[in-house]
Amino acid sequence: MSDVLHISPVPELKHFLNKDNILEIVVRGKKKKFKYFQKVAFDKQPQGEEKKLLEKAVNLLEKGDSTLKKNTKLISQISKLQKFSIVLDGLNLCATCAGFAIMSKKLDELSTQINQIIGVVKAGHEVQADYEFKKVISEHSNMLDSRKTQKYYTEEEMRKLVDLEFNALNMMIDVFMKDLTEGADSLLFSIYSLASMLAVSLKYFDEQYYLNNKEAIKTGSVWHSSHDSWMAVYERLLDPQYIEKLQDHGSFVLKLSTLETDAYYQGLEAQVRDLVEDIKDNQTLVEVLESRELMSAFDDYVEENAAEDIKKAFEETGAMDNGEVARIYEETMKQVALAG
């Protein structure tokens, strides 16, 4: 069992009428790690005995048969969606250098195609803003690298990155809605990758903005004045007309069954909701913890807890003795950024 996170000064927490706010965020954070772990673990699709052991371990994690059965039934029906599984875990993959390296390789392969699509639409619609997809990936990668080397982007540099990703994402959603049927798969992959990248950038920006400016802001919102309009792009990804296009893409282009289409569009909807929740949770945390060091300690605390619980569940099944299961476990933990 990991150490309890000590947050000081404790009196600061009394700002919150309901102390469960922070507990709720911890539990939610842990549950999301389990959920990503489940999705990625089942995507490996081991056969026979290994599959049974993996299912048993995941069952222990969730401590309930019905959730496992539902997930297994749906996941067994989304065999055609494996290429999108990496998108479903985009949140974690966009937040670390190692994870983003996996994503950016794929995104790099798509970037020429995406830039061409954007070029066609820009030419037809006299769009002023200049954003190329490759530039966005490169900037995001550079930002993560700066954090790794502790040469953090300034507040202004982060704001520019947020703006860049926000504008690119809006542009791509416009393109998708215009029914350009060629390249729709790549476009969708890029949309959800960008949505994850924007969430990561926005969280880092919010942290910086708050800590730099909280003393100076006397009244009104403590967040950047563009924050609401940045968040509005996520509403576009949940808009009924957009969702209809996703359903149509699943049914007629990917040729999924109705159940598979459900798993597909509901999975993408859930990912967007998770991203929004994460950004809002992060704002709550920034306000509570009020320091970069505590924020970092909190993130480590949630990850450590989740990693320990998952490891314990696997050890209880005796599944770790099985070479194939151990290999899947290690790979999965790395993909969801839970490995040390």
Added chain:
Amino acid sequence: MVAKQFIEETIFTMSESSIGTLKTRLIGPYLSCSFLDDNDISTTILAEKLCDYFEKVELNMDDDFDKAISKYMSYWDDLVDARIPKEPQAKKGSPAPEMPRPRKYYNLAIEHKNAENMTMTDIVDFSRIMMCLQTAVLQLSGNDKSETISDFDFSTKGFDLDAILASLKESLAEDKKPPIVPGFLKKVINPSQSGIYTFNTCTEIITVMMYAFITDAEMGE
């Protein structure tokens, strides 16, 4: 497809809650037990009762379960077809107009209906699309039976089984009416066309089973 496979792939994959819905809807109105109390009917017993029912339909109608599925799909097609916008005709020199969304999905459902080797996926997908389209029809405010729907909700959120069954029964009742014939050629209604072991009633039961199956398969979180 044989009835046993159909039952295996539906009843035995559902949650307890959906099985409960099935028992409520089927035991009493369509199926009955002579000795067992309703509360004592397990999933296996329900499956056996359904198996017996379908067997009786096959004997009464002198046809196999494939025919029952085929009639189920035909009856649903009859119910929904008139309320779907027609395929737009392309005008000379103009780009082809966009096919209305309901028509796209209706055509997809008909592909499943016409599948050469009918699978469970064909039956489920056909049923899901038809129920979605019919739900949109039921939400139209007017009484004009020629009014078509412009769009529909792909999710199962708006499904109302009572309303769906009522509209299906109304449509099936129209199908049952004997043709008007001169007195001297008075049609004798074949006794096997009435009662519950008919394709009409079988259609209602398959509809209930499909509703329970489709609404059961939600994304686990």
